[in-house]
Each structure stands twice: as structure tokens, then as C-alpha cells.
Amino acid sequence: MKYPAHTASSGTRDRRSGSPPSVDPAHATFRLRPSAGICTSQVKEPRLPPPAGRLAHSNESPAPPGERGDPCLAPTPVGRPRPLASAPVLFSYAFVNLKPGVGKTTSAVWLAHALHESGIPPLLVDSDPASSALRWSELAGGFPFPVIALPVGDVHRRVNDFLGHRQAVVFDAPQLEDHAHIARSIMRYASEWIVPVTPAPIELDRMAPIGGEMGDMQSLRATPARAAVLLNRTNRPDATRTGPDADAREALTERGFDVLSTHIPRLDLYAQSFGSPIEVKTSAYMDLADELIKRQDKA
Ligand SMILES: Nc1ncnc2c1ncn2[C@@H]1O[C@H](COP(=O)(O)OP(=O)(O)OP(=O)(O)O)[C@@H](O)[C@H]1O
Ligand SMILES: [Mg+2]
Numbered sequence: 001m002k003y004p005a006h007t008a009s010s011g012t013r014d015r016r017s018g019s020p021p022s023v024d025p026a027h028a029t030f031r032l033r034p035s036a037g038i039c040t041s042q043v044k045e046p047r048l049p050p051p052a053g054r055l056a057h058s059n060e061s062p063a064p065p066g067e068r069g070d071p072c073l074a075p076t077p078v079g080r081p082r083p084l085a086s087a088p089v090l091f092s093y094a095f096v097n098l099k100p101g102v103g104k105t106t107s108a109v110w111l112a113h114a115l116h117e118s119g120i121p122p123l124l125v126d127s128d129p130a131s132s133a134l135r136w137s138e139l140a141g142g143f144p145f146p147v148i149a150l151p152v153g154d155v156h157r158r159v160n161d162f163l164g165h166r167q168a169v170v171f172d173a174p175q176l177e178d179h180a181h182i183a184r185s186i187m188r189y190a191s192e193w194i195v196p197v198t199p200a201p202i203e204l205d206r207m208a209p210i211g212g213e214m215g216d217m218q219s220l221r222a223t224p225a226r227a228a229v230l231l232n233r234t235n236r237p238d239a240t241r242t243g244p245d246a247d248a249r250e251a252l253t254e255r256g257f258d259v260l261s262t263h264i265p266r267l268d269l270y271a272q273s274f275g276s277p278i279e280v281k282t283s284a285y286m287d288l289a290d291e292l293i294k295r296q297d298k299a
Contacts, residue, residue: 090120090167090168090296091115091120091167091168091169091191091192091292091293091296092168092169092170092171092189092190092191092192093108093111093168093169093170093171093190093191093192093194093292094170094171094173094186094187094189094190094192094193094194095107095108095111095170095171095172095173095194095195095196096173096176096183096186096187096193096194096195096210097175097176097195097196097197097206097210098175098176098177098206098209098210098213099175099177099203099206100174100175100178102195102196102197102198102203102232103196103198103230103232103233103264103270104128104172104173104175104196105126105128105132105133105136105172105274106232106270106273106274107194107196107230107232107264107285107288108124108126108133108170108171108172109124109133109136109137109143109172109273109278110270110273110278110280110283110285111170111285111288111289111292112124112143112145112168112170113143113144113278113280113285114280114283114285114286114288114289115168115170115289116143116144116145117280117281117286117289118286118289118290118293120167120168120289120293121145121165121166121167121168122145122166122167122168122169122170123145123146123147123148123159123162123163123164123166123168123169123170124137124143124145124146124147124148124169124170124172125147125148125149125150125155125159125162125169125170125171125172125186126147126148126149126150126151126172127149127150127151127152127155127171127172127173127174127182127183127185127186128151128172128173128174128179128182129151129174129179129182130174131149131151132172132274133147133172134147134148134149135275136274136275139274139275139276140275140276140277140278141277143277143278145166146162146166148162150162151174151179151182152182152185153181153182153184153185154185155171155182155185155186155189156185156186156188156189159189169189169190171186171189171190173186173187176210176213184217184220187214187217187225188217188220188221190225191223191225191226191296192225192226192227192228192292192295192296193214193225193226193227193228194227194228194229194230194260194292195207195210195227195228195229195230195257196229196230196232196264197229197230197231197232197248197252198231198232198233199231199233199234199235199244199245199247199248199249200244200248204248204251204252207229207252207255207257208255211255211256211257214227226258226295226296226299227257227258228257228258228259228260228295229252229257229258229259229260230260230262230263230264230288231245231248231249231259231260231263231264232263232264233264233265233266234263234264234265234266235266236265237265237267239261239263245263260288260291260292261291262284262287262288262290262291263284264284264285264288265284269283
């Protein structure tokens, strides 16, 4: 497998030797037993202060201790022990769509890096049984934040067990059409649903059933989630007044979808980034993180 040289290291890899970083035990998180399909990548990260006191936008309280019987939820401490009580998260984002291949994994991984870069420590939850995000982090020699795999239908009950002092959680959800129970569980938890859509007629045509699904899920929540469309793989890097990108934005808005101002252009930078460390600073995902944070502040 070939990985591009242009996606510069975020500093977690020893670039001189090309080998993954050794883990400083003082900064190491815990390693979960991989036997039951809920696993985590190792991560090197600084100790974090507790989050400033704002309430979580989760609908669910942490799973009671009785639900922690799963062997994968009983971590073997490598460095520090896992905090018993989970801290509230400020931001929770789920990339969802009915269909595969729309950019959920790419967007989840890049957004998590942008949040990290913005000083909001994220947890990245890979809930797709394909485990692409987890594999990406492994190939990249680790991300500068934790990544866990939770491809289960009760992720909304389990995820708080893993939050620690994270201030954001980003979900890579599997496609609803094949793994509805997992994707719906994520939608119960996340306060913001983001639907990546390519500005092309075939993708726009699929949006009606997504709207129906989102309506059904809102009815199961104590407080409504915000929902937005992210135009991904746009034809032009900048916003246009005419052409397919502008047409898609207009058509989606007319159908009642909230379309984010930020769009993600179709670029090799993103197409080739799987498996590599990410340099997010100058990318559109920094704009996306800014916009999402401001949206929440306004809400
Ligand atoms: N902005 C972009 N520009 C160019 N290529 C992109 C962009 N976003 C995603 N891609 C590419 O599109 C393909 C699908 O993306 P990705 O794997 O993130 O989608 P997905 O929704 O997670 O798919 P799946 O449902 O199969 O897990 C990948 O090859 C990815 O590299
Ligand atoms: Mg994916």
C-alpha cells in the first residue's frame, strides 16, 4: 500500500526512523483486551485539565457499573488508571448517511484532528464494523487523541465509559442501510448529526430517506439533535454562485436541510490521506470545526 508523502506528520511518528513512537508510560492510556471486538489504539497525549463546566449534550447517562461486564470494557491499565466517573462532553458529532462511501470516515478523522488542534481534546469512536478509522490510526502510528472501536447497537450507553476528560466525541457511523441499529444508537447520543453529501444528482436523490430517518430518531431523543449537511468532494475549492456545488446547496436548502457553510473540496489531500498522519492546520476541516463550535454556541 502506498501512502503519500504530502500528508505531513502531526508529530506522533518519529520521522527520522519512520517507526511509530514509543509510548511514554506517564502519558499512556490503557490497552483494552481485543477479544470481544471493542478495541482501542494506543495514543500518546498530555495529561489534560478537567473541562470547564458546561453540560454534556448527550441524552444518556453513563452505563451503570453492571453493564461493564464485557471483557473489552474492563481495561488492563498500562499507564494511568481510567477515571471512574466520565466527564461531560461539550461537543458530540456523528457522521451519518444511509449509504457507504460518502466520506464519513475521512471527515470523522479529519474533524477529530481539527478539534484537537483547536484545543478541544476529542475521542474518536469508530462504530463501523469495517474499522477503517481504527485501522487508519494504526497505520499512522497513532493519532494524538484516543480512538476506540465500538461497533455495537448500544454505543449510546457505553461511550461515556471511555470519555475521561475528553471534551468532544466524534463518531464514524456505519451506513444506515446496512447497520441501522448501530447508526441509530449513535444518533441517540450525538448532539450534532452531520451528513456528508457529494454535490451530484445521485447523492441528492438519496436525501429524502435520510430526512425521514432523522425525523424518526428525533422522536426518540429527550432534546432534539442539530442536523446538517456537509458538502464533501465539491467540484471547486471555493464557494461558487453557479454550477453543481451551488445547485446542490440550493436544492438541499429548498428541501429543508441545513447546509453547513463550510464545504470540503475534492482533493488528493483527502483522497490519499487514509493511513497517514494528518496535518490539519491549513485544511478546510479547521473551518468546519470553527463553524460547528459556533453553531453550538448559538444554539
Ligand atoms: N474531500 C474528499 N476529496 C477527495 N476524496 C475524498 C474526499 N472525502 C472522501 N474521499 C474519498 O472518498 C472515498 C470514500 O470516503 P470514506 O471512506 O471516508 O467514506 P465512508 O462514508 O466512510 O465509506 P464507508 O461507508 O465505505 O465506510 C475514499 O476513497 C476517500 O479517500
Ligand atoms: Mg467509513
